[in-house]
Every structure is written in structure tokens, then in C-alpha cells.
Amino acid sequence: MTYYENCNVVVIGSGPAGLTSCIYLSRARLDPILLAGVNWGGQLMRTSIIENYPGFPNGIDGPSLIKNMLDQAINFGTKVYYENAKSISMLNENLFEVYTENTKFISRSVLIATGAEPKTLDVPGEKEFWGKGVSTCATCDGALFKNKYVVVVGGGDSAMEEALFLSKFATKVTIIHRREIFKASMIMQEKVNSNAKIEKIMNSEILEIVGKNKVEGVKIKNKNNNEIAYLACDGVFLAIGHKPITSFLNGIVETTEEGYILSHNNVFTSREGIFVAGDVEDNKYRQAITAAGNGCKAALEIEKWLRMKYNI
Amino acid sequence: MTYYENCNVVVIGSGPAGLTSCIYLSRARLDPILLAGVNWGGQLMRTSIIENYPGFPNGIDGPSLIKNMLDQAINFGTKVYYENAKSISMLNENLFEVYTENTKFISRSVLIATGAEPKTLDVPGEKEFWGKGVSTCATCDGALFKNKYVVVVGGGDSAMEEALFLSKFATKVTIIHRREIFKASMIMQEKVNSNAKIEKIMNSEILEIVGKNKVEGVKIKNKNNNEIAYLACDGVFLAIGHKPITSFLNGIVETTEEGYILSHNNVFTSREGIFVAGDVEDNKYRQAITAAGNGCKAALEIEKWLRMKYNI
Numbered sequence: 353m354t355y356y357e358n359c360n361v362v363v364i365g366s367g368p369a370g371l372t373s374c375i376y377l378s379r380a381r382l383d384p385i386l387l388a389g390v391n392w393g394g395q396l397m398r399t400s401i402i403e404n405y406p407g408f409p410n411g412i413d414g415p416s417l418i419k420n421m422l423d424q425a426i427n428f429g430t431k432v433y434y435e436n437a438k439s440i441s442m443l444n445e446n447l448f449e450v451y452t453e454n455t456k457f458i459s460r461s462v463l464i465a466t467g468a469e470p471k472t473l474d475v476p477g478e479k480e481f482w483g484k485g486v487s488t489c490a491t492c493d494g495a496l497f498k499n500k501y502v503v504v505v506g507g508g509d510s511a512m513e514e515a516l517f518l519s520k521f522a523t524k525v526t527i528i529h530r531r532e533i534f535k536a537s538m539i540m541q542e543k544v545n546s547n548a549k550i551e552k553i554m555n556s557e558i559l560e561i562v563g564k565n566k567v568e569g570v571k572i573k574n575k576n577n578n579e580i581a582y583l584a585c586d587g588v589f590l591a592i593g594h595k596p597i598t599s600f601l602n603g604i605v606e607t608t609e610e611g612y613i614l615s616h617n618n619v620f621t622s623r624e625g626i627f628v629a630g631d632v633e634d635n636k637y638r639q640a641i642t643a644a645g646n647g648c649k650a651a652l653e654i655e656k657w658l659r660m661k662y663n664i
Numbered sequence: 665m666t667y668y669e670n671c672n673v674v675v676i677g678s679g680p681a682g683l684t685s686c687i688y689l690s691r692a693r694l695d696p697i698l699l700a701g702v703n704w705g706g707q708l709m710r711t712s713i714i715e716n717y718p719g720f721p722n723g724i725d726g727p728s729l730i731k732n733m734l735d736q737a738i739n740f741g742t743k744v745y746y747e748n749a750k751s752i753s754m755l756n757e758n759l760f761e762v763y764t765e766n767t768k769f770i771s772r773s774v775l776i777a778t779g780a781e782p783k784t785l786d787v788p789g790e791k792e793f794w795g796k797g798v799s800t801c802a803t804c805d806g807a808l809f810k811n812k813y814v815v816v817v818g819g820g821d822s823a824m825e826e827a828l829f830l831s832k833f834a835t836k837v838t839i840i841h842r843r844e845i846f847k848a849s850m851i852m853q854e855k856v857n858s859n860a861k862i863e864k865i866m867n868s869e870i871l872e873i874v875g876k877n878k879v880e881g882v883k884i885k886n887k888n889n890n891e892i893a894y895l896a897c898d899g900v901f902l903a904i905g906h907k908p909i910t911s912f913l914n915g916i917v918e919t920t921e922e923g924y925i926l927s928h929n930n931v932f933t934s935r936e937g938i939f940v941a942g943d944v945e946d947n948k949y950r951q952a953i954t955a956a957g958n959g960c961k962a963a964l965e966i967e968k969w970l971r972m973k974y975n976i
Contacts, residue, residue: 368718371718372718372953375716375718376716376803379715379716379807380803380806380829380832381832381833403691403736403740404687404688404691404960405719406680406683406684406687406732406733406736406956406959406960407717407719407720407724407729407732407733407736408719408732408736409732409733409735409736409739412719417719420718420719420720420721421718421719421721423721424715424718424719424720424721427721428715428807491688491692491964494692495691495740513968513971516971517692517967520692520693521693539972543971543972543975546975637960637961637964639957639960639964641684641953641956641957641960642957642960642961643957644718644953644956644957645953645954645955645956645957645958645960646957647718648716648949648951648953648954648957649949649954652803652949652951655829656825659825659828659855660851660855663855663858
């Protein structure tokens with residue numbers, strides 16, 4: 353195993369939060385180490401055109417935006433390791449040890465920007481049509497479904513929100529939920545019920561997402577009578593939650609029950625010297641631009657913290 | 665005077681915060697009205713190359729970035745008025761009236777994103793060399809002064825921070841302050857005192873910023889003996905504070921003593937229906953990317969608020 357000592361900061365995660373922090377940290381001459389991960393780039397790598405990242409009037413595809421940010425961080429001197437962080441521990445009261453499979457980094461501070469993964473159905477067609485009709489973000493992709501027919505999967509507040517938002521664009525929205533009743537708040541259910549464009553199919557689950565080059569329909573099973581039906585549609589929005597990537601932290605900072613890192617002001621964790629940014633902390637806005645903004649904030653706070661503590 | 669009624673939201677201000685909110689609000693089909701201002705675009709219009717806005721590995725100049733964002737907002741249907749907001753009042757308990765010189769808008773909600781202006785010295789050369797050596801943001805422009813000699817004007821914590829940051833790049837940094845002592849915290853003063861690259865000139869003020877095509881030096885006057893000296897330098901960083909643009913609000917929302925809008929979670933003001941984003945609220949980070957991130961957050965909260973209150 354290789355050892356690196358005297359790091360000022362190790363940034364874990366290479367979505368917009370981690371990359372923005374590296375742009376700022378390297379430009380401030382703090383020589384950040386970026387653990388980008390084996391599958392680097394985060395959720396944007398699996399999206400097609402992004403229309404709402406400010407600065408690109410004709411949109412930009414996810415992988416290109418990430419590549420631009422990565423190049424920008426590297427241009428300023430960020431050192432990138434395409435390895436996954438396996439664990440973090442305290443070497444002593446001032447220094448952290450961050451392990452990947454092959455390397456150990458000893459660092460004064462750590463920024464966790466590992467993001468979150470949308471929960472998936474794990475049915476045939478889901479992976480295949482990801483970004484080709486299958487989406488996990490109505491805010492991001494809803495506008496691409498004008499006058500189309502879409503399905504929303506889920507039963508919580510966010511499923512209701514996705515359905516209501518999509519009803520502004522789509523001709524029809526069908527919510528498919530595996531249980532008898534929604535767990536969403538009554539007020540959201542009432543809004544859904546009073547929306548003429550939204551239909552509900554309860555007690556049902558998707559068996560398969562069907563299509564040729566993009567989503568064309570879903571096969572669903574009624575769990576009460578086991579009947580199987582086919583529903584033609586142009587899009588499938590999964591609103592069954594996200595899973596923050598925090599298991600490798602092993603409790604070194606406080607998290608919510610679901611694993612989201614608890615923060616003060618979006619960037620400070622419960623442990624001095626460990627900072628956070630992006631979807632691993634934010635389970636509310638989850639946009640590329642909000643993650644980038646918080647990555648910047650975290651970098652500026654880390655910079656200040658290192659200046660006060662180590663005079664650098 | 666022309667009247668516009670039934671607006672969902674009037675966005676005041678056309679820097680990164682206001683423009684990002686318009687991208688999101690118009691893409692969500694809420695038909696935002698943008699009061700861009702007579703001198704539209706905000707602080708970025710007076711900067712040259714921006715190296716740290718994520719997504720542009722070779723940098724982008726300020727006016728181009730703003731133009732891109734504006735085009736993006738217009739592409740999605742934002743209606744732009746190049747007029748200044750003069751006042752806001754309540755028409756009734758649900759609706760706001762926003763006045764410009766020629767137009768009155770009646771709107772369900774308002775987003776204030778008017779930004780802040782750096783305080784200036786008002787001396788010859790300052791306007792002329794703005795962005796050509798004169799700067800108000802070391803984080804933004806410090807990296808452009810590698811191995812150069814720069815001057816920082818001010819005596820508070822932020823002047824100390826700017827000087828310390830600049831000392832990573834510049835050969836020498838001179839802080840010029842008009843008083844006998846700094847008002848910065850002792851710990852920041854100590855850090856400045858122990859930094860071999862930083863010099864101080866107290867009791868002195870800049871009379872003129874001198875140069876041909878860019879900053880080449882400053883004329884300073886010692887206020888004790890009225891002696892005038894010339895100091896050759898490549899950059900002048902003003903760290904004498906910012907002035908948020910809120911006087912037109914006439915107390916409709918709560919502000920700090922300096923006029924910054926008080927917020928909850930960066931986007932909610934003290935009055936329901938009025939939201940805020942960007943430097944008019946944030947006197948700490950003040951970056952294009954953080955303002956854009958908060959503009960997005962504000963848009964998503966306005967969207968949610970309109971959905972809950974008006975079923976749209």
C-alpha cells in the first residue's frame with residue numbers, strides 16, 4: 353500500500369459538489385487530493401441533455417459538463433485518484449486517515465461529496481432505458497415530456513410532487529403504487545386527486561419497462577389478483593427515494609436514519625475537520641447547480657479553517 | 665403607466681441568482697417576469713475572465729456568462745423588462761405591487777435578487793481600471809496576480825483575509841488603511857503580522873490609481889503629515905465592504921443594519937410570498953456559483969409555495 357502524507361484536504365466524490373470544491377481549493381493553492389471513485393462523475397454521467405445548468409443556453413450533456421469541471425479542477429492542480437474511498441479514521445486528534453484499496457492518505461481535513469443514488473426497481477428495461485425515458489427527477493427532465501404520457505412510481509410526498517409537476521407538461525400522468533394507500537400527506541393527496549390529468553393505479557408494481565430505443569410502455573402486475581397489464585407510456589419517473597453514499601464512513605460523522613450527513617449551514621459536519629457538500633447532505637434540492645454552490649461554500653470554509661488552524 | 669396583473673412571480677435582479685431562478689421558474693412554466701434593471705447583469709458585467717465558474721475549463725468572461733444565462737432564461741419563456749424596480753407594496757393580503765418607472769406589476773410572489781455593490785474609493789483611475797487591476801474579490805482574481813505586487817485597501821477582517829489569500833500568489837502585499845489601527849479581530853491581525861509577504865501602511869488613503877492600460881501604481885497620502893507618496897503595484901483590491909441594494913424595499917422585509925435581507929435557509933424572507941437569493945442576502949460567500957445555487961433553491965421554493973397556495 354502506498355502512503356501519502358501532509359495532505360491539506362482529501363475530497364471524496366466527483367459530482368458537481370466535489371469538482372467545484374476542487375476548482376476552488378486548487379485555485380487557492382491548497383493542493384487537494386480528489387478521490388474521484390472508480391465510476392467517477394456521479395449521477396450526471398447517466399443523464400443526457402441538461403437544460404437547467406446556468407451558463408449553457410442550448411443545454412449540455414451530463415458527461416460533458418462533468419468532464420469540463422474535472423478538466424477545470426485538474427488545470428488548477430487538483431490531483432485525481434480514480435479509486436473508491438473505503439474508510440476514514442482518526443490517526444490522532446488532528447489528522448485523518450483515508451483509505452482506498454491501494455492507497456492511504458493522511459490529511460488535515462476531508463470533504464465528503466459522495467452524493468446519493470436513486471433507489472431503483474431492478475426490473476428489466478430500467479437500466480437499458482435510463483436517460484431514455486427512465487428518470488428520477490421531474491424538475492430536471494419533465495420539460496422534455498411535453499404532450500407525452502408518463503408514469504410516476506411511488507407513494508410519498510415526492511411522488512405526488514413529481515406527478516403534479518409533470519402534469520404541467522404531460523397529457524396524462526399515472527401514478528403507480530405498490531400499496532393500497534399513499535403514505536403522502538393528505539394535502540398532497542388532495543392536490544393529486546383534484547388534478548384531472550393524474551390517474552392512480554394502486555396495489556400494483558412494475559414488472560418490466562418495455563421499448564425499442566426508448567421507453568414505450570410498462571408491464572404492471574396487480575398484487576391483489578396477480579393480473580398483468582400493459583400500459584403504453586413515454587416516460588417512467590422513479591420517485592421511490594434516494595440512498596446517500598455514506599456506509600464507508602462507519603459513523604465518523606452524524607447522519608440521519610437514512611444515512612444523510614447532518615450538517616450545519618450545509619457544509620459543517622458533527623466532526624471538526626470533516627466537511628460535506630452536495631446530495632450526500634441535501635435530500636431536498638438535489639440539483640447540479642445547488643450541489644456546485646455548496647461545493648464552493650465548503651471549499652471556502654475549508655480554506656478559512658486551514659488558514660486559522662495551520663496558517664496556510 | 666402600464667399595468668400587468670396575474671403574475672405568478674416577479675424576479676428583481678439579473679445577476680446569477682435572478683437569472684438562475686428565471687431559468688428554473690420559466691422551465692416550470694410559471695411565466696416569471698424579470699425586472700433586469702437598466703444596467704442589467706450585476707457585478708459580473710464588470711469583471712473580465714472568470715476562472716472558477718464550474719463548467720468552463722478555460723474560463724469565461726463575465727458578460728458572456730451573464731448573456732448565456734439570460735438567453736437560457738429567455739429560451740424557456742422568461743419575459744424581461746430592462747427597468748429598475750422602484751418600490752414594492754401590498755395590494756391586499758395576497759398580492760404584491762411592484763413598480764418600475766413606467767410599469768406596475770401585480771404578482772403573487774416576488775424574488776429579490778438585486779445583489780450588492782462593492783463600496784468604492786471614488787478616486788481617479790478606479791473606474792477606468794476596474795477589472796484591469798482593480799478588484800473587489802481576492803478569491804475570484806487573486807490567482808491572476810502570481811508573482812505580482814498588490815495593494816489591499818481596508819482594515820477589517822475581510823481586508824486581512826484578502827491580504828492573507830493574496831500572499832499565496834503575490835510577491836508582496838501592502839495593506840493600506842486610513843486609520844491608526846485595524847478594526848479586524850486580533851487573531852487575523854496576528855496572522856497578517858506574522859506573514860513576511862505582507863506590509864502595512866496606516867493612516868493613509870489612496871488619492872489616485874495610476875496606469876496606462878492597467879494598474880501600475882497608487883498615489884497615497886499620509887493623513888498625519890499630508891505627505892504624498894507613489895507606490896508601484898499591479899493590483900488594487902478594495903476590501904472596504906459591500907452595499908446591498910435594498911433601499912427600494914422600504915422595510916417590506918426585515919434586513920440587517922447594513923441592509924442585507926435577513927433570511928431563513930438563504931431564501932425565505934420575513935414576509936410570506938417574498939423570497940430572496942444571492943448577494944443581497946449573502947454577505948459571506950458572494951460567488952457567482954453560490955448565487956446561482958441559491959437562485960435555484962429560491963425558484964424551487966417559490967414553485968412549491970405557489971403549488972401549495974394556488975394549485976399551480
